[in-house]
Amino acid sequence: MRMEEIERKVIGWLDQHSAKAIRLLKRLIGEKSTLGSEFNAQAVVLEKLRQFQMDIDVWEPSLKQLKQHPYFKSDRSDFHESPNIVAKKTGAGGGRSLILNGHIDVVPEGSLKDWTYEPFQAVEENGKIYGRGSTDMKGGNTALLFALEALHACDVKLKGDVLFQSVIDEECGGAGTLSAIMRGYRADGALIPEPTNMKLFIKQQGSMWFRITVKGLAAHGGTRYEGVSAIEKSMHVITAIQELEKVRNARISDPLYDNVPIPVPVNIGTISGGAWPSSVADRVVIEGRCGIAPHEQPEAVKLELENWLKDLEYRDEWFKRHPVKVEWFGAQWLPNDLPDDHPLISVLQSAYQKMKRTAPITEASPWGTDGGLLYHAGDTPVIVFGPGETKTAHQANEYIEVEAMIESAKIIALFVMDWCGVHTDGEDADAKVDKE
Amino acid sequence: MRMEEIERKVIGWLDQHSAKAIRLLKRLIGEKSTLGSEFNAQAVVLEKLRQFQMDIDVWEPSLKQLKQHPYFKSDRSDFHESPNIVAKKTGAGGGRSLILNGHIDVVPEGSLKDWTYEPFQAVEENGKIYGRGSTDMKGGNTALLFALEALHACDVKLKGDVLFQSVIDEECGGAGTLSAIMRGYRADGALIPEPTNMKLFIKQQGSMWFRITVKGLAAHGGTRYEGVSAIEKSMHVITAIQELEKVRNARISDPLYDNVPIPVPVNIGTISGGAWPSSVADRVVIEGRCGIAPHEQPEAVKLELENWLKDLEYRDEWFKRHPVKVEWFGAQWLPNDLPDDHPLISVLQSAYQKMKRTAPITEASPWGTDGGLLYHAGDTPVIVFGPGETKTAHQANEYIEVEAMIESAKIIALFVMDWCGVHTDGEDADAKVDKE
The missing domain is CATH 3.40.630.10 (Zn peptidases)
Known part of the structure; x- marks a missing residue:
């Protein structure tokens, strides 16, 4: 035949x-x-x-x-x-x-x-x-x-x-x-x-999971000015991640992604923090998924995100003495x-x-x-x-x-x-x- | 005697x-x-x-x-x-x-x-x-x-x-x-x-507890633009509450509070939302404590906060079709x-x-x-x-x-x-x- x-x-x-x-x-x-x-x-x-x-x-x-x-x-x-x-x-x-x-x-x-x-x-x-x-x-x-x-x-x-x-x-x-x-x-x-x-x-697109721990200082809600809200500080972290996503995606010129609004998203998937409505939250944990562009090395992407968050101290002095903790956990998709x-x-x-x-x-x-x-x-x-x-x-x-x-x-x-x-x-x- | x-x-x-x-x-x-x-x-x-x-x-x-x-x-x-x-x-x-x-x-x-x-x-x-x-x-x-x-x-x-x-x-x-x-x-x-x-x-100062539920729309993190992040929307809610606190405290002229940075705080005590790092969060719950000034009626304060959050739709259109839910729960201190x-x-x-x-x-x-x-x-x-x-x-x-x-x-x-x-x-x- x-x-x-x-x-x-x-x-x-x-x-x-x-x-x-x-x-x-x-x-x-x-x-x-x-x-x-x-x-x-x-x-x-x-x-x-x-x-x-x-x-x-x-x-x-x-x-x-x-x-x-x-x-x-x-x-x-x-x-x-x-x-x-x-x-x-x-x-x-x-x-x-x-x-x-x-x-x-x-x-x-x-x-x-x-x-x-x-x-x-x-x-x-x-x-x-x-x-x-x-x-x-x-x-x-x-x-x-x-x-x-x-x-x-x-x-x-x-x-x-x-x-x-x-x-x-x-x-x-x-x-x-x-x-x-x-x-x-x-x-x-x-x-x-x-x-x-x-x-x-x-x-x-590959991806990997990050966990960011944001520190605050506990206090009674009635005198909340005596504490530092990890929830308020988290807003800086979220903004920073949104901006990192913009910067990372601006680099992507592959025409395959021409019609994709965000080719390689950094997704903040979960947030949790604080223990009591009447207390100032002393800790917030943010978990998310960081996309890895087809041509990227995971380790380089990790480093970029970690360094980006080191710059949080320029957004808010609190982070100078209380830098966020970044962990990579769970699975990874190359x-x-x-x-x-x-x-x-x-x-x-x-x-x-x-x-x-x-x-x-x-x-x-x-x-x-x-x-x-x-x-x-x-x-x-x-x-x-x-x-x-x-x-x-x-x-x-x-x-x-x-x-x-x-x-x-x-x-x-x-x-x-x-x-x-x-x-x-x-x-x-x-x-x-x-x-x- | x-x-x-x-x-x-x-x-x-x-x-x-x-x-x-x-x-x-x-x-x-x-x-x-x-x-x-x-x-x-x-x-x-x-x-x-x-x-x-x-x-x-x-x-x-x-x-x-x-x-x-x-x-x-x-x-x-x-x-x-x-x-x-x-x-x-x-x-x-x-x-x-x-x-x-x-x-x-x-x-x-x-x-x-x-x-x-x-x-x-x-x-x-x-x-x-x-x-x-x-x-x-x-x-x-x-x-x-x-x-x-x-x-x-x-x-x-x-x-x-x-x-x-x-x-x-x-x-x-x-x-x-x-x-x-x-x-x-x-x-x-x-x-x-x-x-x-x-x-x-x-x-x-009296106080009472609120619970605010913020809605989003779930999606996979890799196509997060198909969803709406309740975590991102929560940032508007937090900002709105911070501003409400400012407005409420600007009204207080009692000299007893002259040396108190925030006489009647609105404290956001807890936040939690999202179920998975790789998903767009479709729900965030914020709990906090709303201070009640000595001269205030709790019911009037509740109404003020609820109405304030109704105006979220002017900050972000999303809230027009997805208004936040406000509940008052737990104890109350008059x-x-x-x-x-x-x-x-x-x-x-x-x-x-x-x-x-x-x-x-x-x-x-x-x-x-x-x-x-x-x-x-x-x-x-x-x-x-x-x-x-x-x-x-x-x-x-x-x-x-x-x-x-x-x-x-x-x-x-x-x-x-x-x-x-x-x-x-x-x-x-x-x-x-x-x-x-």
């Missing part, structure tokens, strides 16, 4: 077997895989992978080992019964290798009263499948597995290796992907089907930056164009993915493309459109074949000639 | 029996009388009062009854085993009646690690007695009882009635004093020996305002002058007392004067100076005699003559 015939056959198979994908997604949603409970969902993945004649590696990440890595930021202390899976299909040779990476963990369902549907029962209605993780990102994972199943069923012989990764812990810092990198898994490129609404996200001319983009654009008869939209994402780790810690360039929509991720009544999921599986199948290369009949014939 | 002899006799008795006052204070401190645990301390008071041949009224306040009173603001739901005591010494007639009011409840001891002394063991050291409630206000109560004991021991025949009140619940809103008022106890004047450091507090020429002042000044050979300092207090209730709900003018120091109240290592306590008992004894009037021997002789 010539390449076009193979492609037609694969797409045809995917068209005929969409029920398989729907069934798989429903089973995955049915296994609630929040932090620490990933085991059963991974078992469903494993059962599927075993049909594809791949080399399967299943392991529980080692905390001890992870802790030695500078990019390990998770608060997690135990990976017992939280296995990672990597399944490798070794290519015939002569092609580019590819990692297909998806996280199996989902965020908690939140308040049940906000849900119209049971979050873990995968209800299908009007072409959508509802449930926690449907869009973020079991729908994307299903598209990957469905594409692999098509390639297997159609007996497509890839030249480059394909590594399918079902990882844990993306939602709280990426320990699953980091563990896979530390185990040696790397490739010439990677695709992560996070919910991009079928856009190509070629850059991702940014990702794919050069405009990287072949991952052109190959995926071409696959998209074949299916959709139009060029895809290319954007920078306002959130990080495990792609930051794959790139910074694993030297693997990453493109993010998937069927879900960001806006339903982490929300009640999260859903995915079945059609988009099937369509993305087709695009991914075409992409895999193009990226890795396919051993066609013609080549087989040539090879046989050579051997004979 | 002529009046001066009687006074000399009473002062002499007090000088000789200071050990009694010390012993009583130590016993009172030893009975931890925090909210709901006032029983044993009241038993000590009762035991003392029984020696003075007074009519004693002991009762547990009725929540049902209290709830009918507009000034009842306590969160307390049960007064079981929290008795109030009023002991009345009926005068011979022809004199002014007087309430001597002190609260028996104390605030919790707080963290033991902040204390050098056991908070409920009444350690005496270098002329001070340490312990929770020593200054606020078992020291003041002891001064009252010690003065009454002297009058009794010296067989002083007062003309006006004296009502000694040992009340519960001052620290959380004044239900004890309110219950005494509702039981019909009133007088021509009242003295409350709260810790004024021997100054005459002729006016008291202000108190004694006219400059009220005889309570001159009579107490004169008693002070007799003992100290100098004029007392007259001030307005930055905090409320049960005096606000006695005046507003009980039509009883109130002066506040006591031996403790405000600065040690509610603190670790709270103490009272023994000498100040004894001295205040002397001043109070002189004050009681002058206020109520004393039936002297001369009058007895006259009376006898009349009768004969």
